[in-house]
Amino acid sequence: MSSDVRPHRMETDPLVARAVGGDPLARRAVIQQFGPLVWSICRRLASDPEDSYQAIWEKALKALDRFDPYGAAAFSTWIASIAHRHLVDEHRRRQVRGTLVPVDELVAPMVEHDDRMGRLEAAIEQLPDGLRRVVVLHHLHGVPLDRIAADEDVPVGTIKSRLHRARGLLAQTLVEER
Amino acid sequence: MFETLSRYLAGELDEAEAAQVRARIDADPEWKAAWIAVQGLPDALAALPHPAPPPSLDRAVLATWETVGAAPTPAVSPVPSAPPAGPAAPRRAGAWAWAAPLAVAAGVLGAVSTWDAPPEVQLRLGSQRVEGEVRLLAGDRRIDVDGVAEVTVTPGDVQFAGAEAAMNRSHLVAAAAGSVVTLAVLEGVALVEGDPGVAVKAGERTVIGADGTAARPVPTGSTAADTEARVAALEAELDDLKLRYAMVKGQLDLRVGASLEFPADLPPGYRPADFEPRARSVAEAVAATELVRTECDEYPCVAYYRSETGDPGWTATLGKALAAEYGESAGIFQMGLRVEEGDRVAAIAAVAVIPSNDAELAETVRARLAPRVEPTMNELESDERGR
Numbered sequence: 001m002s003s004d005v006r007p008h009r010m011e012t013d014p015l016v017a018r019a020v021g022g023d024p025l026a027r028r029a030v031i032q033q034f035g036p037l038v039w040s041i042c043r044r045l046a047s048d049p050e051d052s053y054q055a056i057w058e059k060a061l062k063a064l065d066r067f068d069p070y071g072a073a074a075f076s077t078w079i080a081s082i083a084h085r086h087l088v089d090e091h092r093r094r095q096v097r098g099t100l101v102p103v104d105e106l107v108a109p110m111v112e113h114d115d116r117m118g119r120l121e122a123a124i125e126q127l128p129d130g131l132r133r134v135v136v137l138h139h140l141h142g143v144p145l146d147r148i149a150a151d152e153d154v155p156v157g158t159i160k161s162r163l164h165r166a167r168g169l170l171a172q173t174l175v176e177e178r
Numbered sequence: 179m180f181e182t183l184s185r186y187l188a189g190e191l192d193e194a195e196a197a198q199v200r201a202r203i204d205a206d207p208e209w210k211a212a213w214i215a216v217q218g219l220p221d222a223l224a225a226l227p228h229p230a231p232p233p234s235l236d237r238a239v240l241a242t243w244e245t246v247g248a249a250p251t252p253a254v255s256p257v258p259s260a261p262p263a264g265p266a267a268p269r270r271a272g273a274w275a276w277a278a279p280l281a282v283a284a285g286v287l288g289a290v291s292t293w294d295a296p297p298e299v300q301l302r303l304g305s306q307r308v309e310g311e312v313r314l315l316a317g318d319r320r321i322d323v324d325g326v327a328e329v330t331v332t333p334g335d336v337q338f339a340g341a342e343a344a345m346n347r348s349h350l351v352a353a354a355a356g357s358v359v360t361l362a363v364l365e366g367v368a369l370v371e372g373d374p375g376v377a378v379k380a381g382e383r384t385v386i387g388a389d390g391t392a393a394r395p396v397p398t399g400s401t402a403a404d405t406e407a408r409v410a411a412l413e414a415e416l417d418d419l420k421l422r423y424a425m426v427k428g429q430l431d432l433r434v435g436a437s438l439e440f441p442a443d444l445p446p447g448y449r450p451a452d453f454e455p456r457a458r459s460v461a462e463a464v465a466a467t468e469l470v471r472t473e474c475d476e477y478p479c480v481a482y483y484r485s486e487t488g489d490p491g492w493t494a495t496l497g498k499a500l501a502a503e504y505g506e507s508a509g510i511f512q513m514g515l516r517v518e519e520g521d522r523v524a525a526i527a528a529v530a531v532i533p534s535n536d537a538e539l540a541e542t543v544r545a546r547l548a549p550r551v552e553p554t555m556n557e558l559e560s561d562e563r564g565r
Contacts, residue, residue: 027240027243028240031236031239031240031243032230032236035230035231035235035236035239036228036229036230036231037228038231039228039229039230039231039235040228040229042231043229050232050235053231053235053239054235054238054239054242057239057242057243058239058242061239061242061243117222117225117226117227120222120223120226121226123490126490126491127490128488128516128518128523129518130518130521135223139219139220139223139224140223140224140226140228160188160190163184163188164181164184164185164188164190165181167180167181167184167187167216167219168179168180168181168183168184168216169180169488169489169490170219170223171180171183171184171212171215171216171219172180172212172215172489173490173491174215174219175180175211175212175215176491
């Protein structure tokens with residue numbers, strides 16, 4: 001479904017063109033404009049958000065000459081896709097090694113957030129990596145499911161299954177915590 | 179139920195299934211509540227905030243941009259043995275074209291491409307100064323120079339393109355097979371791409387071999403005295419690191435503390451002899467949970483619980499069951515591990531309990547728990563992957 005995702009921000013792409021052309025003010029503006037998007041992905045999906053944030057930008061900047069500011073894809077989708085591929089690579093490098101963490105850190109957000117948004121954030125945190133990636137990229141950043149499938153190198157049906165599992169778990173958590 | 183409702187929301191159910199879901203929503207309050215939650219989820223997710231990153235990160239990105247993406251640069255195909263004879267298709271911005279045909283020996287090592295009008299190719303020998311924004315290819319490595327650099331191609335069978343001694347972006351360079359490129363940066367920076375990439379700063383030089391590998395940059399004009407000074411500096415740095423390591427290790431030892439003896443006056447259920455039955459009763463109180471191991475080599479005993487439900491609230495449910503079993507005054511400490519293997523997710527929790535939550539004792543137990551349980555957690559994780 002495309003109606004339930006964030007719209008692309010096409011109007012910012014001329015700014016990207018100026019930044020690519022070397023305008024220092026435009027560069028600063030692009031980072032300010034899209035930094036929160038990249039940070040949001042890193043914060044929710046990366047094992048080391050700060051490290052990933054810089055690595056993703058570095059990859060994006062190196063690949064900028066392949067981004068078409070006047071093409072069909074918005075910069076937001078383009079950089080989200082770069083972030084996604086980086087995180088998939090990172091995930092594969094880690095070989096899905098579990099992280100030993102104090103459970104009170106896992107439990108605390110579930111207990112302390114009494115508002116719906118906070119509980120939703122906490123529930124997203126609890127999702128398995130593969131499901132969390134799909135939810136965050138598709139629903140929070142508007143990345144189409146077929147693009148996620150291409151980046152993960154799996155059929156789009158697999159991504160849809162993950163999306164429904166993830167949404168099911170999130171909704172279940174919200175209902176049970178009421 | 180929730181997953182089915184998500185598919186229903188996405189319009190992925192056939193008409194018969196959809197009708198069945200609608201009937202259940204109408205008839206069953208549980209289905210109705212679930213449907214309301216599923217239906218509102220996309221909007222709620224889209225409304226989650228995107229906070230800005232720490233300013234220091236953006237400053238770092240901006241600095242990277244200054245260095246990495248100085249200006250629109252042409253996409254350069256890896257080591258073209260013979261660039262296209264005519265201009266390439268114009269790019270979306272800043273159209274550029276390959277240079278005129280370049281006579282290149284087989285197994286080209288290096289080439290500077292151009293993104294302005296193709297120059298006349300005149301081969302030159304020896305070292306050349308590169309100024310401005312210039313792109314070179316060495317093997318399959320790309321080198322972006324932004325500033326001034328001295329490029330030396332050895333051995334002398336060198337093919338340099340460009341009529342001028344000082345090259346700029348409108349010139350081409352190529353070198354014969356087996357050559358080695360030495361890049362000394364005088365001003366600005368040069369980036370040798372690769373994994374890892376190498377940044378050569380002003381005052382440094384690197385050697386790019388025939389296979390494209392780039393040596394670690396070293397200061398230019400280094401003499402034996404310079405080298406000795408550098409070795410001395412590295413030795414001093416090593417001593418400093420050793421000292422820091424010793425301090426950190428000492429602090430860690432202090433923080434983790436020594437193992438604890440079992441107190442003589444422990445109530446039932448905390449001693450090695452009777453710990454397991456009580457731990458097992460907790461597992462029985464939580465759905466789809468099993469007690470996989472107990473360890474009582476030091477105080478307090480640790481119980482390892484496992485669940486494969488994938489329920490994100492499992493640790494919270496387990497915590498509630500532990501509190502119910504041991505009482506509100508008990509100190510309960512947990513470490514969790516999530517193991518993903520394909521679509522299968524298992525959660526493992528290591529739990530230690532002390533009868534009263536004495537602050538000092540709690541601090542010691544908490545500090546020791548991670549190093550205590552980590553070997554077992556690793557073992558359980560391996561078991562999990564082998565299932």
